[in-house]
Amino acid sequence: xxxxxxxxxxxxxxxxxxxxxxxxxxxxxxxxxxxxxxxxxxxxxxxxxxxxxxxxxxxxxxxxxxxxxxxxxxxxxxxxxxxxxxxxxxxxxxxxxxxxxxxxxxxxxxxxxxxxxxxxxxxxxxxxxxxxxxxxxxxxxxxxxxxxxxxxxxxxxxxxxxxxxxxxxxxxxxxxxxxxxxxxxxxxxxxxxxxxxxxxxxxxxxxxxxxxxxxx
Amino acid sequence: xxxxxxxxxxxxxxxxxxxxxxxxxxxxxxxxxxxxxxxxxxxxxxxxxxxxxxxxxxxxxxxxxxxxxxxxxxxxxxxxxxxxxxxxxxxxxxxxxxxxxxxxxxxxxxxxxxxxxxxxx
Numbered sequence: 278x279x280x281x282x283x284x285x286x287x288x289x290x291x292x293x294x295x296x297x298x299x300x301x302x303x304x305x306x307x308x309x310x311x312x313x314x315x316x317x318x319x320x321x322x323x324x325x326x327x328x329x330x331x332x333x334x335x336x337x338x339x340x341x342x343x344x345x346x347x348x349x350x351x352x353x354x355x356x357x358x359x360x361x362x363x364x365x366x367x368x369x370x371x372x373x374x375x376x377x378x379x380x381x382x383x384x385x386x387x388x389x390x391x392x393x394x395x396x397x398x399x400x401x402x403x404x405x406x407x408x409x410x411x412x413x414x415x416x417x418x419x420x421x422x423x424x425x426x427x428x429x430x431x432x433x434x435x436x437x438x439x440x441x442x443x444x445x446x447x448x449x450x451x452x453x454x455x456x457x458x459x460x461x462x463x464x465x466x467x468x469x470x471x472x473x474x475x476x477x478x479x480x481x482x483x484x485x486x487x488x489x490x491x492x493x
Numbered sequence: 494x495x496x497x498x499x500x501x502x503x504x505x506x507x508x509x510x511x512x513x514x515x516x517x518x519x520x521x522x523x524x525x526x527x528x529x530x531x532x533x534x535x536x537x538x539x540x541x542x543x544x545x546x547x548x549x550x551x552x553x554x555x556x557x558x559x560x561x562x563x564x565x566x567x568x569x570x571x572x573x574x575x576x577x578x579x580x581x582x583x584x585x586x587x588x589x590x591x592x593x594x595x596x597x598x599x600x601x602x603x604x605x606x607x608x609x610x611x612x613x614x
Binding site for chain 1: 496497498499506507509510511513514515516553554556574575577578580582584585586594595597598601602604605606607
């Protein structure tokens with residue numbers, strides 16, 4: 278810990294005391310914020326992990342279906358079949374404020390039929406594959422929502438943690454040490470003034486005694 | 494309520510299926526291509542208030558296949574993920590999962606807590 282570079286005066290002492298007080302208050306508040314964020318983060322990250330596993334499994338299945346479907350069809354046909362989808366997807370986003378972090382919530386609205394092609398040149402497997410994609414999709418959106426929330430919270434937690442640590446291990450010890458240094462220095466000055474006064478008084482008394490003796 | 498768009502970036506064959514669901518699809522085959530695409534999509538904005546000129550991102554969610562997500566450099570990734578929207582989410586490609594998604598969650602935990610406390614689970 279290094280003491281701050283300030284002049285040891287009474288004025289500085291008062292200022293530093295004020296700063297220490299607000300630093301301690303800030304530290305307490307930030308610590309509370311960190312705890313609040315951490316609670317929410319843990320909740321979300323656990324859910325995210327479960328979701329992620331589930332989605333990866335299901336999506337793997339959907340891709341497999343799609344692969345089968347595409348292997349059975351002429352690539353050009355497949356592409357034309359999917360060229361103009363009639364299904365529309367709209368997304369509504371709302372945000373919620375958790376400990377001053379805005380986290381997003383998504384809501385999807387799907388319209389139209391995903392099976393929007395002629396049946397003649399497409400295989401039944403394609404229908405199935407697209408159906409399975411459609412089934413996974415809400416989960417996928419949910420995962421996106423949760424992961425983004427987790428990401429936002431992680432970011433905020435990182436900065437909060439840094440701030441808390443900076444206050445706890447740097448600001449507050451530095452301030453306390455400087456305060457101690459200034460109060461010691463001031464006490465030392467006080468003592469040295471008293472000693473000085475006493476010495477001068479003794480000198481004056483000695484000089485007066487000499488004069489008295491000379492007269493006598 | 495505001496309407497947002499959703500997009501997916503990845504290999505053409507992989508993302509074709511999503512097209513039918515109504516997602517916007519963007520072909521990319523290399524990491525650099527995908528990174529450039531993501532930046533481009535992130536930059537797109539819609540003016541929500543013509544008086545004040547207030548804008549918001551056009552895309553809320555951008556999916557990207559894992560194999561491409563892995564090739565994005567950490568620096569670019571940080572820049573891409575810094576705002577509230579869009580959410581950029583890696584999804585396993587047609588080759589199946591590589592564990593990248595779970596690793597990403599582990600990284601988040603590490604960032605927030607200081608160490609990956611769920612690492613071995």
